[in-house]
Amino acid sequence: MSAESTEQHEFREYVRRWLAENAPQPPPFRLPITAIEVMHENQRDYLQAWQAKCYEAGLVGCDYPEAYGGGGHEGFQRIANQEMGRARTPFLINIVGLNMAAPTILVHGTEEQKRRFLPGALSGEEIWCQGFSEPGAGSDMANQQTLAVPRGDDWVVNGHKVWTSLGHFAKWMILIARTSKDHKYDGLTYFLCPIADHPGVTVRPLVKITGESGFNEVLFEDVVVPDSHRLDDVGKGWTVAMTTLTYERGAAESAGGSSGESEAPLDALVRLARESRRGGGKASDDPVTRDAIVQRAIASEGLRWSARRARVPALTDHPMRLPLQQKLVFSELAQRDARLGVEIAGARSTLYKLDPRAPDAGRWPLSYMNSYGHTIAAGTNEIQRNILGERVLGLPKSK
């Protein structure tokens, strides 16, 4: 059922060949599981160099217009992403830049903003972070208290953002701030805010249960943002943020990237079961473990067919059903995988990442703890279920 054109097929062959020849050697230090746990400069440098190399080779931003640093070939990014996933190459570090900032700027930016910001986001030269969440504004995202007040040709920002992934390495932030207290939604405006070494900005790392510190608090004290860095109109911030969330939650193709896991989760679980002991034999011979792995395989197969179904218009009853499910399904599956890995490894799961005897270098307990973040980040799964219920199933609106 391949509807691939000759040009697309040739591109796929090119990407496959290029990745086989250029996949980087593993670094001499540990890489985190995903981009939102990158905390050391050596990890950043290695991943930034890899993104730059992929970009130079035409594997990132393939669908973006050439005028903005892209490849100018619609439909190619999906192919590049699939091949990067298949080759299990490292993830691209600039996930906020690629998956949120770039597509939002492409939709809402001025010509000047697109030319200024898109090439650096695609190449990874300029790392982005997202400043949406605040201590009192998570699920209730419109409750933003960070204030932006006009002053001449600038805005002066004061406030407090939290859970800002990659904030410690970011040059720019996509920022929502309140520009009017009289309207909840229409009082919000969207900015492209300088972060690194910018006067008045303080970035404070937050440490997670895993001991990693991939996210931060970001404090703004009289931070000056030029009006030329406002994205779209004053008061349109909510609408612009909805564009960002559509991409963040996977409802539209990103500008590039792969999961970066060196082994497919199902393969890793099967291998772990073969290497682990259960009831005097191998865990892979234990009927309960076998059943759990088969259930996982069935889920994988279901997802594979759903992805194919999504590409056949006659088989899609509601255009947003499958895209909106993505974030929900994948984050919960990752959580299930990690739990199963911990169960299979058994008592050895208590050996953590720095213990040389830990199975798979401590991957399973680390993934297990990290997997909870993914059901919260990008809007919690409860909120995502509300959206699916209301927009796809047509259920009455929740309060």
Ligand SMILES: Cc1cc2nc3c(=O)[nH]c(=O)nc-3n(C[C@H](O)[C@H](O)[C@H](O)COP(=O)(O)OP(=O)(O)OC[C@H]3O[C@@H](n4cnc5c(N)ncnc54)[C@H](O)[C@@H]3O)c2cc1C
């Ligand atoms: C790993 C990670 C990375 C993150 N990175 C970023 C980032 O880079 N930038 C950024 O801006 N934010 C980031 N976040 C923040 C994330 O978007 C918020 O944590 C999320 O939106 C939830 O907000 P909250 O934590 O304030 O929880 P709350 O909104 O206080 O929710 C608490 C609980 O109540 C439930 N709940 C709330 N309202 C409803 C409702 N209407 N119906 C049903 N249940 C409801 C929620 O599901 C949740 O279980 C990140 C979070 C994590 C975990």
